[in-house]
Amino acid sequence: MTFELTVNDKTHIVDAEAETPLLYVLRGELGLNGPKYGCGLGQCGACTVQLGGKAVYSCLTPLITVGEREVRTVEGLGGVDSMNPLQQAFADEQAAQCGYCIAGMIMRAQALLDENPHPTEAEIRSHMQPNLCRCGTHMRILRAIRRVAAVPAGAAA
Amino acid sequence: MNAPVLDRRKVLSGGALVVAFAMTSRLLGDAVGGGEGGAGPKVVRPDLEGSLKTDPWLDAWIRIDAEGQATVCSGKAELGQGIRTALLQVVAEELDMPPAAITFITADTGRTPDEGLTAGSHSMQDSGTALANAGANVRMLLIGAAAKRLGIPVRELDTTGDGHIAARDGRRVSYGEAARALSLHVEAVADAPRRSPQSYRTMNRDFRRVDIPAKLTGGEAYVQDMRLPGMVHARVVRGPSYGTRLTAPDIAAARKMPGVLRIIQNGQFLAIVARKEWQAIQAMRVAQTSDYVKTGPDLPGEQGPRRLQSLASREIIVEQSDDGPKASTRTFKGSFSRPWYSHGSIGPSCAVAHLHGGELTIWSHSQGVFDMHRATAELVGLAPDKVRVIHTPSAGCYGHNGADDATAEAGLIAMQLPGVPVRLQWMREQEFGWEPCGCGMVTQIEASIGPDNKIAHWKYEVWSNSHNNRAVGAGGYAVAQEIVPGFPMQVPAPIPMPEGDGDRNANPLYVFNNMDIRYHFVPEMPMRVSALRSLGAHLNIFTMEAALDELAKAGGVDPLAFRLAHMQDERARAVMLRATDAFGWSKRLRGDGRRGCGMAFARYKNRGAYCAIALEIEIERETGAITIHRVNAAVDAGQPANPNGIRNQIEGGIIQSLSWAIHEDMTYDTSKRTGFDWGTYPILRFDQVPGSIDVDIVESAGLPFLGAGEAAQGPTSAALANAIADAAGVRLCDMPLTPAKVKAAIGNAG
Numbered sequence: 001m002t003f004e005l006t007v008n009d010k011t012h013i014v015d016a017e018a019e020t021p022l023l024y025v026l027r028g029e030l031g032l033n034g035p036k037y038g039c040g041l042g043q044c045g046a047c048t049v050q051l052g053g054k055a056v057y058s059c060l061t062p063l064i065t066v067g068e069r070e071v072r073t074v075e076g077l078g079g080v081d082s083m084n085p086l087q088q089a090f091a092d093e094q095a096a097q098c099g100y101c102i103a104g105m106i107m108r109a110q111a112l113l114d115e116n117p118h119p120t121e122a123e124i125r126s127h128m129q130p131n132l133c134r135c136g137t138h139m140r141i142l143r144a145i146r147r148v149a150a151v152p153a154g155a156a157a
Numbered sequence: 158m159n160a161p162v163l164d165r166r167k168v169l170s171g172g173a174l175v176v177a178f179a180m181t182s183r184l185l186g187d188a189v190g191g192g193e194g195g196a197g198p199k200v201v202r203p204d205l206e207g208s209l210k211t212d213p214w215l216d217a218w219i220r221i222d223a224e225g226q227a228t229v230c231s232g233k234a235e236l237g238q239g240i241r242t243a244l245l246q247v248v249a250e251e252l253d254m255p256p257a258a259i260t261f262i263t264a265d266t267g268r269t270p271d272e273g274l275t276a277g278s279h280s281m282q283d284s285g286t287a288l289a290n291a292g293a294n295v296r297m298l299l300i301g302a303a304a305k306r307l308g309i310p311v312r313e314l315d316t317t318g319d320g321h322i323a324a325r326d327g328r329r330v331s332y333g334e335a336a337r338a339l340s341l342h343v344e345a346v347a348d349a350p351r352r353s354p355q356s357y358r359t360m361n362r363d364f365r366r367v368d369i370p371a372k373l374t375g376g377e378a379y380v381q382d383m384r385l386p387g388m389v390h391a392r393v394v395r396g397p398s399y400g401t402r403l404t405a406p407d408i409a410a411a412r413k414m415p416g417v418l419r420i421i422q423n424g425q426f427l428a429i430v431a432r433k434e435w436q437a438i439q440a441m442r443v444a445q446t447s448d449y450v451k452t453g454p455d456l457p458g459e460q461g462p463r464r465l466q467s468l469a470s471r472e473i474i475v476e477q478s479d480d481g482p483k484a485s486t487r488t489f490k491g492s493f494s495r496p497w498y499s500h501g502s503i504g505p506s507c508a509v510a511h512l513h514g515g516e517l518t519i520w521s522h523s524q525g526v527f528d529m530h531r532a533t534a535e536l537v538g539l540a541p542d543k544v545r546v547i548h549t550p551s552a553g554c555y556g557h558n559g560a561d562d563a564t565a566e567a568g569l570i571a572m573q574l575p576g577v578p579v580r581l582q583w584m585r586e587q588e589f590g591w592e593p594c595g596c597g598m599v600t601q602i603e604a605s606i607g608p609d610n611k612i613a614h615w616k617y618e619v620w621s622n623s624h625n626n627r628a629v630g631a632g633g634y635a636v637a638q639e640i641v642p643g644f645p646m647q648v649p650a651p652i653p654m655p656e657g658d659g660d661r662n663a664n665p666l667y668v669f670n671n672m673d674i675r676y677h678f679v680p681e682m683p684m685r686v687s688a689l690r691s692l693g694a695h696l697n698i699f700t701m702e703a704a705l706d707e708l709a710k711a712g713g714v715d716p717l718a719f720r721l722a723h724m725q726d727e728r729a730r731a732v733m734l735r736a737t738d739a740f741g742w743s744k745r746l747r748g749d750g751r752r753g754c755g756m757a758f759a760r761y762k763n764r765g766a767y768c769a770i771a772l773e774i775e776i777e778r779e780t781g782a783i784t785i786h787r788v789n790a791a792v793d794a795g796q797p798a799n800p801n802g803i804r805n806q807i808e809g810g811i812i813q814s815l816s817w818a819i820h821e822d823m824t825y826d827t828s829k830r831t832g833f834d835w836g837t838y839p840i841l842r843f844d845q846v847p848g849s850i851d852v853d854i855v856e857s858a859g860l861p862f863l864g865a866g867e868a869a870q871g872p873t874s875a876a877l878a879n880a881i882a883d884a885a886g887v888r889l890c891d892m893p894l895t896p897a898k899v900k901a902a903i904g905n906a907g
C-alpha cells in the first residue's frame with residue numbers, strides 16, 4: 001500500500017504494509033537515524049518522535065494510524081550546524097554517554113517544551129518518566145531541559 | 158564513528174593504508190584490557206609505557222603527512238565513555254597540534270594496533286599512555302628535524318601548538334616540512350620529553366566530545382545506522398533464553414512471509430533474511446511459534462546466588478597475613494549477595510557483515526575486535542587475515558553483552574550470502590534472554606576489632622563464576638554450540654590478580670591485621686555469565702564497606718574516622734575527605750528512622766581510580782521506597798585528560814549502581830530466564846534519580862592516567878546500603894534492596 005506521510009516538513013509517498021510500525025518506515029523507507037529501536041514495546045522511549053506535536057512511541061504506531069498528522073524526528077529539529085535550542089542545550093551540557101537514548105529524550109522533552117515552555121522541575125521529571133537511559137545521563141538530560149525551560153538549577157526535585 | 162560508510166569502503170578496497178601501518182603479531186603477553194579476553198599481544202619492549210610495550214613502532218600509532226595532517230591510531234573503541242575524545246586530547250597535547258588536524262582511527266583489525274579489549278578501565282592506561290609517549294616521541298623527532306633544517310640547536314626551538322616549530326629568531330618550520338625529512342618507522346624511546354601540565358593547551362580541558370553532535374541530530378552514529386548498498390536484514394529465531402531450543406520452528410510458514418529472501422539453517426541455528434527489517438521481524442515471529450525444551454544447565458533455583466556455594470569450586474588464596482595474636486572486642490559476621498544482572502543496553506545488539514571476494518568484513522560494537530577477528534574466523538572457517546572487524550559504536554554495553562554473539566551470527570549468515578551485506582539486530586527479548594549476564598555472587602565475612610578500635614582479624618570469602626567468558630575462540634559464542642559441526646564451549650578461567658575476577662577488590666587497600674581472603678571460583682555456570690562493569694569489585698566493595706560501617710558502629714567510631722584510621726594511602730584519604738567535606742559529613746543529619754546518610758570508598762582494583770561517595774536518603778516507611786536526595790563523589794583519576802568526561806562517567810556509574818542495588822535482578826524459572834523486557838527487568842527511571850549528584854575531581858597533575866569508568870560502581874551501592882542502615886537501623890545484605898525488602902526489614906526491626 002502507498003501512504004502519504006509528512007515528515008520534518010516534507011511530504012513522502014511510502015510503499016509499506018498498513019500495520020508497519022512508523023519506526024521502520026522512518027528508518028527503513030526514509031533513511032532517518034533519529035528514532036531508534038530499543039524494545040518495540042513502548043517501554044523505553046528510544047523510538048520517540050513527535051506526531052502532531054505529541055511525543056509518541058514510533059515502535060507502537062502503525063503507519064495507517066498516522067493519517068495527516070505531521071511527524072517530526074530529531075533530524076527535523078536541526079542538524080550539526082543548525083541545532084535548535086534544545087539540541088544546543090544537550091551539546092552545552094554534554095548530555096550523552098553512548099547517546100542511543102538521546103534522540104528519543106530530545107523528542108520527548110521538545111514535546112513538553114512546545115506545550116509548556118517553562119515547566120517546573122517536577123513536571124520535567126514526570127514528563128520524562130517513560131524514557132530510559134542505561135548510561136545514567138539523567139542529571140545532564142535534566143540540566144539540558146532546564147536550560148531551555150529556564151528553570152533554576154536546584155529547584156526542588 | 159570512524160568515517161562515513163563510503164570512506165570505510167574505500168579504505169577497505171584501497172589496501173595501501175593498511176600496509177603502511179606497522180603491525181606486530183600477537184603472542185602471549187601481559188594484561189592489556191584489564192586481563193579480559195585473550196592473553197593480549199606480546200610485550201616486546203618492557204621499558205616502554207602503556208601499549209607501546211607491545212607495539213613500539215611510532216608509525217603504528219602516528220603518521221604525519223607532507224601537509225602536516227596527522228593520522229593517529231588507537232586499538233581502543235568508543236563505547237559511549239568518551240574515550241575517543243579523551244585519547245584525541247592526549248595525543249594532540251603531546252604532538253602539540255590542534256585536535257582538528259588529526260584523523261583518528263580506532264579499533265579496526267585492519268588498521269590499528271592490537272590493544273586487546275576495550276575493558277577494565279584500561280583504555281587511558283594502555284592507549285592514553287601509549288599515545289602520550291608516542292606523541293612526545295614524534296614531537297621530539299619533528300623538533301630534531303627542524304633543528305637540522307635550520308642549522309640551530311634543538312634547545313632553541315619549540316612547538317607552537319598550531320603545527321609549527323618556531324626558533325627564537327622567529328623562523329618557523331611546519332610539521333609537514335619537518336615530517337618530510339623524517340621516517341616514523343622507528344621504535345619509541347622511553348624518555349621523550351612530555352609536555353608539562355602547566356603549559357597544556359588541549360589536555361585537562363573540558364573539550365567537547367567529538368561524537369556527540371551526530372548523536373543529537375540523527376547523524377549516522379551507530380552500527381544500527383549503517384546502510385550499505387544492497388544490504389538485507391536478518392533476525393535469528395531462538396527459544397526464550399540461553400539453554401533452550403525451539404522444538405518445531407515453523408520454517409515453512411516463515412518462508413512464505415513477504416520479503417523473505419533466505420532461511421539460514423545450520424544445526425539448531427536458524428535465521429531469517431528479508432529485504433526489509435520489519436519483514437524479517439514478522440517472519441521471525443511466525444517461525445518462533447513453537448514449543449521449546451531446556452537444553453542447558455539447571456538454573457540456580459530458589460537458592461538464588463547462594464546456589465554457587467553448593468557447587469564445586471576451586472579455592473584461590475587472595476591474601477593472607479599473620480600479625481600475631483590480637484584481642485577481639487567486637488565481631489561482625491555476615492553474608493552478602495547480589496543476583497544476576499542484565500547489561501541492559503538500551504539498543505539490542507547489532508552487526509553488519511559482508512563477504513566480498515572471499516574476505517569477511519564485520520562492523521561490530523564488540524569491546525574485543527581483535528579477539529573477535531580470530532574467533533569469528535575460526536567459527537566461519539576462514540583464515541584470520543580474511544576477517545576484518547571494524548569497531549562501530551552502538552548503545553552502551555557496560556561489558557560483555559550480546560554484541561559478540563550477534564557479530565558472530567551476522568558473520569555466519571553473511572557467509573551464505575556472498576556479496577550481500579547483512580545487518581542483524583537482536584530483538585529486545587533476545588538480548589535479555591541470550592546475552593551473558595553479570596555474575597550472581599556471594600560473600601561471607603567475619604571481622605573483629607580490638608580494644609584500640611583497629612581491625613584485628615579479617616576473614617573473607619567470595620563465591621563466583623568467572624567474569625571473563627569473552628570469546629577467544631569460536632567456542633566462546635553461543636551459536637558455536639548450535640551449529641553442526643559445533644565447537645565445544647570455551648572453558649571458563651578466572652582473571653588472576655592483580656586485576657582480579659570474582660575476587661577483584663576483595664583485597665583491601667585498607668590496612669587490616671590478620672587477613673585471610675579466599676576466592677571460591679565456581680566453574681559451573683547456572684546462568685550464562687561474563688563481564689559486567691566492575692566485575693567482582695561491585696559485591697566485594699559492597700561487603701567490605703558494610704563491614705567497616707558495622708565495625709565502626711560497634712566501636713562507637715564515626716565511619717569516616719574509622720576508615721581513615723585504617724588507610725595509609727594519601728590519595729585515598731584525600732578522596733574520602735574531599736567527598737565528605739563537600740557533602741558536609743560532620744554536620745550530616747543522623748539516622749532518624751526515615752532519613753540517613755552513608756559513605757563508601759574504593760580504589761578500583763587497588764590500581765585504578767580512587768572514588769569516594771557520600772549520599773543522603775529518605776525511606777518511606779510505609780512502602781520501603783527510597784528517595785536519594787543528594788550524592789557527592791570525589792574521584793582521583795591521575796592526570797585528567799577531559800575532566801568533564803570523567804564527571805560524566807562517574808555520574809553515570811552512580812546512577813547505574815543505584816539501579817543495580819535497588820531494582821535489578823534477572824529472574825528465572827526452572828527452564829529459562831523470565832526477565833525479558835523492561836517490565837520484567839525494571840531499571841531506574843527519572844522519578845528515582847537523585848535530587849543532585851556532584852562530582853569533585855581531585856587533580857593529580859602529571860601523574861599516570863587511571864581509568865575511571867568503573868570506579869563508582871562498588872562505592873555507590875555500598876554507600877546506599879550504609880545509608881539505609883543509618884536511616885533505619887537495619888543491615889540489608891542481599892541485593893536488590895527493593896522497597897518490599899526494605900519495608901520487611903524495617904518491620905522486623907520493630
Ligand code: FES
Binds near residue numbers: 040044046047
Ligand atoms: S523502542 Fe519504542 S518504546 Fe522502546
Ligand code: FES
Binds near residue numbers: 099101552553
Ligand atoms: S546515553 Fe546511553 S542510554 Fe542514555
